[in-house]
Amino acid sequence: MSSQVAPPRKGERRELDRVVIRFAGDSGDGMQLTGDRFTSVSASFGNDLATMPDFPAEIRAPAGTIAGVSAFQIHFSDHDILTPGDQPSVLVAMNPAALKANLKDLTRGGLLIVNSDAFEDRALDKVGYSANPLTDGSLDGYQVVQIPMTSMTVEAVKESGVSKKEAERSKNMLALGVISWMYSRPLEPTIAWLEKKFAKKPQIAQANVAALKAGHAFGETAELVAYEVRPATLAPGRYRRITGNQAIAYGLIAASVHAKLPLFLGSYPITPASDILHELSRHKNFGVRTVQAEDEIAAISMAIGASFGGHIGVTTTSGPGLDLKSEALGLALSLELPLILIDIQRGGPSTGLPTKTEQSDLLHAMYGRHGEAPLPIVAAYSPPSCFWAAIESTRLALKYMTPVILLSDGYLANGAEPWRIPAVEKLPDIAVPFASQPNAGEDFWPYLRDETTLARPWAIPGTPGLEHRVGGLEKADGTGNISYDPDNHHLMTLLRQAKIKAIEEDIEPLEWDGDEEAKVLVLGWGSTYGAIGAACRRLRARGKKVARAHLKHLNPMPKNTGEVLSRFETVVIPEMNMGQLSKLIRADFLIDTISINQVKGLPFRAGDLEQRLLELV
Amino acid sequence: MSSQVAPPRKGERRELDRVVIRFAGDSGDGMQLTGDRFTSVSASFGNDLATMPDFPAEIRAPAGTIAGVSAFQIHFSDHDILTPGDQPSVLVAMNPAALKANLKDLTRGGLLIVNSDAFEDRALDKVGYSANPLTDGSLDGYQVVQIPMTSMTVEAVKESGVSKKEAERSKNMLALGVISWMYSRPLEPTIAWLEKKFAKKPQIAQANVAALKAGHAFGETAELVAYEVRPATLAPGRYRRITGNQAIAYGLIAASVHAKLPLFLGSYPITPASDILHELSRHKNFGVRTVQAEDEIAAISMAIGASFGGHIGVTTTSGPGLDLKSEALGLALSLELPLILIDIQRGGPSTGLPTKTEQSDLLHAMYGRHGEAPLPIVAAYSPPSCFWAAIESTRLALKYMTPVILLSDGYLANGAEPWRIPAVEKLPDIAVPFASQPNAGEDFWPYLRDETTLARPWAIPGTPGLEHRVGGLEKADGTGNISYDPDNHHLMTLLRQAKIKAIEEDIEPLEWDGDEEAKVLVLGWGSTYGAIGAACRRLRARGKKVARAHLKHLNPMPKNTGEVLSRFETVVIPEMNMGQLSKLIRADFLIDTISINQVKGLPFRAGDLEQRLLELV
Amino acid sequence: MTEQPTERGITEASGGVATLTRSDFVSDQEVRWCPGCGDYAILAAVQGVMPELGIPREKIVFVSGIGCSSRFPYYMNTYGIHGIHGRAPAIATGLATARPDLQVWVVTGDGDALSIGGNHFIHALRRNVNLKILMFNNQIYGLTKGQYSPTSEKGKITKSTPFGSLEHPFNPISVALGAEASFVARTLDVERKHLPEVLRRAAAHRGSAFVEIYQNCNIFNDGAFLALTSKEGRSQNRIYLEHGKPIRFGPNDEKGLRMTGEGRIEIVDVASAGEGSLLVHDEHREDPALAFALSRVADGPTGPTPLGIFRDVQRPAYGDGMEDQLRRAAEQQGPGDLSKLLTSGDTWEVTV
Amino acid sequence: MTEQPTERGITEASGGVATLTRSDFVSDQEVRWCPGCGDYAILAAVQGVMPELGIPREKIVFVSGIGCSSRFPYYMNTYGIHGIHGRAPAIATGLATARPDLQVWVVTGDGDALSIGGNHFIHALRRNVNLKILMFNNQIYGLTKGQYSPTSEKGKITKSTPFGSLEHPFNPISVALGAEASFVARTLDVERKHLPEVLRRAAAHRGSAFVEIYQNCNIFNDGAFLALTSKEGRSQNRIYLEHGKPIRFGPNDEKGLRMTGEGRIEIVDVASAGEGSLLVHDEHREDPALAFALSRVADGPTGPTPLGIFRDVQRPAYGDGMEDQLRRAAEQQGPGDLSKLLTSGDTWEVTV
Ligand SMILES: Cc1ncc(C[n+]2csc(CCOP(=O)(O)OP(=O)(O)O)c2C)c(N)n1
Ligand SMILES: Cc1ncc(C[n+]2csc(CCOP(=O)(O)OP(=O)(O)O)c2C)c(N)n1
Ligand code: SF4
Ligand code: SF4
Numbered sequence A, B: 001m002s003s004q005v006a007p008p009r010k011g012e013r014r015e016l017d018r019v020v021i022r023f024a025g026d027s028g029d030g031m032q033l034t035g036d037r038f039t040s041v042s043a044s045f046g047n048d049l050a051t052m053p054d055f056p057a058e059i060r061a062p063a064g065t066i067a068g069v070s071a072f073q074i075h076f077s078d079h080d081i082l083t084p085g086d087q088p089s090v091l092v093a094m095n096p097a098a099l100k101a102n103l104k105d106l107t108r109g110g111l112l113i114v115n116s117d118a119f120e121d122r123a124l125d126k127v128g129y130s131a132n133p134l135t136d137g138s139l140d141g142y143q144v145v146q147i148p149m150t151s152m153t154v155e156a157v158k159e160s161g162v163s164k165k166e167a168e169r170s171k172n173m174l175a176l177g178v179i180s181w182m183y184s185r186p187l188e189p190t191i192a193w194l195e196k197k198f199a200k201k202p203q204i205a206q207a208n209v210a211a212l213k214a215g216h217a218f219g220e221t222a223e224l225v226a227y228e229v230r231p232a233t234l235a236p237g238r239y240r241r242i243t244g245n246q247a248i249a250y251g252l253i254a255a256s257v258h259a260k261l262p263l264f265l266g267s268y269p270i271t272p273a274s275d276i277l278h279e280l281s282r283h284k285n286f287g288v289r290t291v292q293a294e295d296e297i298a299a300i301s302m303a304i305g306a307s308f309g310g311h312i313g314v315t316t317t318s319g320p321g322l323d324l325k326s327e328a329l330g331l332a333l334s335l336e337l338p339l340i341l342i343d344i345q346r347g348g349p350s351t352g353l354p355t356k357t358e359q360s361d362l363l364h365a366m367y368g369r370h371g372e373a374p375l376p377i378v379a380a381y382s383p384p385s386c387f388w389a390a391i392e393s394t395r396l397a398l399k400y401m402t403p404v405i406l407l408s409d410g411y412l413a414n415g416a417e418p419w420r421i422p423a424v425e426k427l428p429d430i431a432v433p434f435a436s437q438p439n440a441g442e443d444f445w446p447y448l449r450d451e452t453t454l455a456r457p458w459a460i461p462g463t464p465g466l467e468h469r470v471g472g473l474e475k476a477d478g479t480g481n482i483s484y485d486p487d488n489h490h491l492m493t494l495l496r497q498a499k500i501k502a503i504e505e506d507i508e509p510l511e512w513d514g515d516e517e518a519k520v521l522v523l524g525w526g527s528t529y530g531a532i533g534a535a536c537r538r539l540r541a542r543g544k545k546v547a548r549a550h551l552k553h554l555n556p557m558p559k560n561t562g563e564v565l566s567r568f569e570t571v572v573i574p575e576m577n578m579g580q581l582s583k584l585i586r587a588d589f590l591i592d593t594i595s596i597n598q599v600k601g602l603p604f605r606a607g608d609l610e611q612r613l614l615e616l617v
Numbered sequence C, D: 001m002t003e004q005p006t007e008r009g010i011t012e013a014s015g016g017v018a019t020l021t022r023s024d025f026v027s028d029q030e031v032r033w034c035p036g037c038g039d040y041a042i043l044a045a046v047q048g049v050m051p052e053l054g055i056p057r058e059k060i061v062f063v064s065g066i067g068c069s070s071r072f073p074y075y076m077n078t079y080g081i082h083g084i085h086g087r088a089p090a091i092a093t094g095l096a097t098a099r100p101d102l103q104v105w106v107v108t109g110d111g112d113a114l115s116i117g118g119n120h121f122i123h124a125l126r127r128n129v130n131l132k133i134l135m136f137n138n139q140i141y142g143l144t145k146g147q148y149s150p151t152s153e154k155g156k157i158t159k160s161t162p163f164g165s166l167e168h169p170f171n172p173i174s175v176a177l178g179a180e181a182s183f184v185a186r187t188l189d190v191e192r193k194h195l196p197e198v199l200r201r202a203a204a205h206r207g208s209a210f211v212e213i214y215q216n217c218n219i220f221n222d223g224a225f226l227a228l229t230s231k232e233g234r235s236q237n238r239i240y241l242e243h244g245k246p247i248r249f250g251p252n253d254e255k256g257l258r259m260t261g262e263g264r265i266e267i268v269d270v271a272s273a274g275e276g277s278l279l280v281h282d283e284h285r286e287d288p289a290l291a292f293a294l295s296r297v298a299d300g301p302t303g304p305t306p307l308g309i310f311r312d313v314q315r316p317a318y319g320d321g322m323e324d325q326l327r328r329a330a331e332q333q334g335p336g337d338l339s340k341l342l343t344s345g346d347t348w349e350v351t352v
């Protein structure tokens, strides 16, 4: 791995094609912000990149403890990359806890930058270091750069006249300055950003800027090795970074605009889905209504009410909330109203690992309702793809008058990647007409279906002459009146199923890439997209023949899925669960799939996947 | 079919091997009671039999309407039978609505006994008869026996001195009297029963007895054909009739007695599960605690609390309630506490067809929880088998410290069959020990598992020294402390799965019967047991070679399932859903199963199944 | 698209209110309640009041949960949703918040509203969502054939409590007041005048209007309200609350209610106590304490029981506040501009 | 099976109550709340009171839902269940009903108890299940990092309400009283004496004891209770309710509460109004109207706010009633006989 650097000679300048840096410190040390600033600069500089925050568990742990460590990892390069990187080649550790929690991930021989001031005895004890790792030789395998960040910062920000406490809080900027120098990043954007952010507190701004510059100067005077990572050649256009949750919120707003329908979100806060509620509640000028409901059942019920009223009803949640929405989801399905249920998957079962990622809600999404209750399932596969997934889910919901489940997960939700901002006018027009007049002679039949889509008409309150009642009891085909007729129930069951199945005609076919002669197909869905891609790339680099395909629609699957799978001798399915997609593929296509399962609350490492796949190709 | 009787000559006596009678009338006409009395007498007479009530939808419809018709069907014979019969060969219709609603089912040439008094114009109009079917020749294809039941009854009960209204209400007894004569049933048991029931109202008793006798006398004097159906040769022993819901209640009480643990039911009323709550709440002298909770979530949560306290926690429900219990079920699974969730399946999705039967909750039971959350699933297959299912579910829950789902359905719940009462001392001892002392040196580790069952110890409050906390967050293997460790989460996921999988070693293997050389296996689960059995029997009678097997454990399936299935070229799976067991079999065994699906809210008719299977064998 | 949805996605209604009659609100569905059920009278009253409201049919929606009472929407020739058990207030909250131009009615039962639906019920009241909530209280689960409900008296023998219920019942008026309800009333299915009048008042209230309607279930709980419906009881036990009037009742108004210095309401003989000492009803009292005290005059409909409007105060309706925020946001930030949104924050250009 | 479960399936406890100390109730788990969180003080108070109760550790169970507050059970060296969000009262109801020999405590938050858990909360109170319910009210969702809760003041700016919340908050004391609670109290996390005293009273109450504890979330809602905790506020705004005493407050008890003839409670100057006119607190008043009126003296902790026990009346606890029915059933029908049960009703013999 090119990021595996040999100990460099002083003053030397090296070129790298990619670097993985992890900033780690106490929850209070501002590591997320530090990483964010560095990412921003690298992005504008033109590198491709992917980032992954690693928050501590929901509740703040006491300062200086392992549980309290907060980290941010960025992978940037001169070519397109797919993941935030397996192992950092550079680790910035602001205290002993951060070192202890993250050292195991640092590549051997990697660069380790530590805040030596933080390594006094009490801090060491707190995390069970009997001896000081900076002096006991246990770090010999790495290039260690010790910087007394705290004291240097305090020194540097004197003029600003901020309190000592305030001063020390700027040490993350000092660390950023050092790294900026090492990777030849300009300071200006960050300085501008700081001055804007602390416009009201010029002292604070001044202090942070001073710390930033001090770090940069230190790098220069201490003659740390400087590296260069050239810009990547990305498709031309305007870019921004975006997280999965932000992309979902923007996608929903875009869908609302392009459907010419107002957006209504009913949601109950839950990690890691809450940020979608937070983001959407900020855009009231788009006519977006957000209600923080009393619970998940109310949240989806409210969305159903809004959909009946002609709005795009949306509800967002995570695992436990998905459980609670099951019954109301069945109602939406029986009422045949458009609804988008967004599930940001997290570690289960039960409360599980709320802040960690997993893909274990797929079969629940497929079958987690009583009765025969099929609905479309769309899965995002990268942070930016969440934008597409939101629009696609809305398109299907409106066109087929059905609830749709959009699956994302904790990794996509919080991870960020550069996103080429689409031209608004290029976005699809997904508007559908409301019913405006009787469709059965004088009468209006709410369940008289469209021949092609099998969708029922959407007649909203306020439309004279179309007054009608809908409910969860079985309905007579056409009239929609309550019906206990056995044959009608069978027919309606078939119709509800046929309506969803027919969607396979209306979605992109499954694409695969790789060597024509490849015997092995690596099939994935959701957030494993990047890791699978990177692993396959490495296998090809090793001269192995392998193909890969990624499902973006889980129900129905693209029409050509069976045909694609049948081209290969072996279908390998890596999943962050115990093999849920495998179950579906096996049942539908009778293929003896090979599963690669990891249920650790963490995304696959491309390297691990590469190793696992090596045994198979 | 022997029940296909040719028009008989007066005074003649005929022998039949089986008869299917349907009593149909208005909700107020007491048809359920009439059928029940006839069943009771036939049972004591020694016939084998199966019955099926057909209630109107939940809400009472106005008198005399189709929606208000209530019917009861009994199939009795001189040999063992498996279903309540496809089509009645005898139909008793108390009014025009009953005739209109049920005539289509009567076998051609069948016997039709009508209450001619009820066929006046208003009643005919109400159900849209333009002409009187008794006179317009539309019934020519049947043997019609017209009896002015209402007036005859009023006449007959004069002495008793009851009001005219009361008198008319006895006409169901007159009908029973007629049928009793035709099928040579003694009146004494019913007379005794009436006198007991109305001990406090001798007049009413007298009236009913008079009506009964009058009906019997009418049969004789009118020289209706009399039939005889000999007793069946059943295994010796004491018998009773039992419905599925009653059998579940008794099974739970038996399990409680044989586990030496008190039973706790948390339930919220829902059709068709409510009767289990009703039945269990009557047996407080067994120490059975029943709580009618505020909703389904509370109901299962209460059961979890009781299980933590050392009781057998049970919760009963139907589809919509199963949805609501998903999240708490996941908690029970994560806490690894014993719990029995009983789902009486009904027509879905959503509110669906509350009073009708269906098998469409299987996949929901398998996968209807977020995260990787496997648990055992047991399925009853006949009304009496519900007794076994309840004990078996409890055995697994206690031995493996896991929630278990027991699946029954509306047909089993209300259907009744003779049940050979088991000897109490022959029932299995399913007691398990509570933890009583530390298991890790000085300490107690709530997740230190038993090597063989992988069950965790059950330490209940009140046990000194074993104080411990459990919760829904991921737990460290052994200690049970909260753990965010990635490898531990993977390990715990594997352990939870392995624990359930291992149960395959501890359940009866899958049995199959039929011809050694059969190429086709008919595989079923749940309430299709009788219909599949009858259909296969008929196929064999036609000289066809066919085998059948029935799954009583759906998860895990018996260890030999794959081996059994592999013996056959074709596996056909009839289900009252769109192919849910098929999905499981296909995924697990990669067998291209053939599905026979019916989603009509009604059980399969053996005859229909026979026809469908004929195309395949 | 034959008809363009307006900004708010609502095809404009004809608006013009042709004068309607009762029959305009009768749907074509066969009514399916037991003969003699109190629900019939309530249906008739509601259908009778509708035309007076001057709201076009298409702007009215009835939302219900599950239960006998919840079949109600099928019989109203308006828009309607027969929802799932207990969730009607939540479904209606979404609809009323999305569509403040509609008049949304919720029809529910004592089990639907107070058992499984209790949480949505109290939150709808707290938020003061613009809903008219009619709770048919028959003190039993009718549709599931007769189990006790949260309003059934303690000791009640039902299918699920053969030895008698152990549960202390809710007083629905007290629950609503404890949940910050802005309009709270009680009436009776058999009240030919009072019931429609209360419905009118509820319809006129902007915000959540809760109406408890005692309803006789003649099949599973017949006579539950005899203390108020028997010839004797009617005159003895109905206490009509009238705003601004001293609270009197009895065949000849000879009895009255008085508030003691310890804040206890007692029944007094007007003659001896003197009319001046009687409690004067005040529907509009900000503080709900008086209404609450009145709700405790009768723990159940077994003796003298207040009927009428306990409380009617103004508080911004939830949906209106939402409209307000949307309008102000649009004014301050300008109407939403999608490309401006997508390009907000740090962006950079990549050129070839 | 080393130890036979007794009839009721409960391995008999040592019973003998060795005198315990605070440390006996401290578990080995590292406490994981933000430094400065009010939860620490409550934990200390509870651990401090436990030994006084004379109940062996193994007979005590703490049940919680989800939230910062709900981590509580992990820190108590007793039996404990960290449940799911909002369901603690239901889980605890099952446990307390199955095991009336235990003392069951519920620890919950304002979101856990009043938002998602509202229905179970009001039903537990109505049934009077033998539970001690401690609700840590920080008027915010702490664990999910700062959204408003059902007790947050209207207009509150949070992550989910950047333009201010539109929701009128619950008054938890009023909700509890409207739900028929038999014991209702309020105290403060920083109350070193009052908090433990209220806990003792709750522990002594057989039935549902609800205690609202104002708790400061210094990360997401710091200072929410300043009106009661600031040096100034402490003396001006804490109204201590004491049974049988006229209700007075203020630095020198110069202010008091008086009940008007219209059932309104007003704050008066004692000197001018005269002590005799003051409202005398009565915890044991059957009718909850007085307690309710007191709960309305302060809509939120922003001005003079009553603290202490609003209500404490006796009503049979749900679980005890259940035991009763079981005992009587066993007496009347005799202990359950399985084969008698199975052979009940119509049976017949088949012989060969
Ligand atoms: C989730 C769910 N649980 C339970 C039921 C069964 N159920 C239907 S209505 C009802 C209670 C009806 O009582 P109430 O609300 O008082 O209405 P009523 O029939 O008395 O008018 C119940 C328990 C259901 N349909 N759905
Ligand atoms: C079913 C479900 N929905 C949502 C969540 C997310 N969640 C956890 S705690 C919480 C609210 C916490 O607020 P509160 O009850 O006031 O407790 P606090 O953290 O303030 O002590 C929420 C919304 C969850 N864990 N489970
Ligand atoms: S069961 Fe009772 S409430 Fe239901 S329709 Fe019949 S009478 Fe009315
Ligand atoms: S977030 Fe608030 S409530 Fe939660 S632990 Fe921190 S300070 Fe306490």
Ligand SMILES: [Mg+2]
Residues within 6 Å of the ligand: C109, C110, C111, C136, C137, C138, C139, C140, C141, C142, C149
């Ligand atoms: Mg009711």
Ligand SMILES: [Mg+2]
Residues within 6 Å of the ligand: D109, D110, D111, D136, D137, D138, D139, D140, D141, D142, D149
């Ligand atoms: Mg809180």
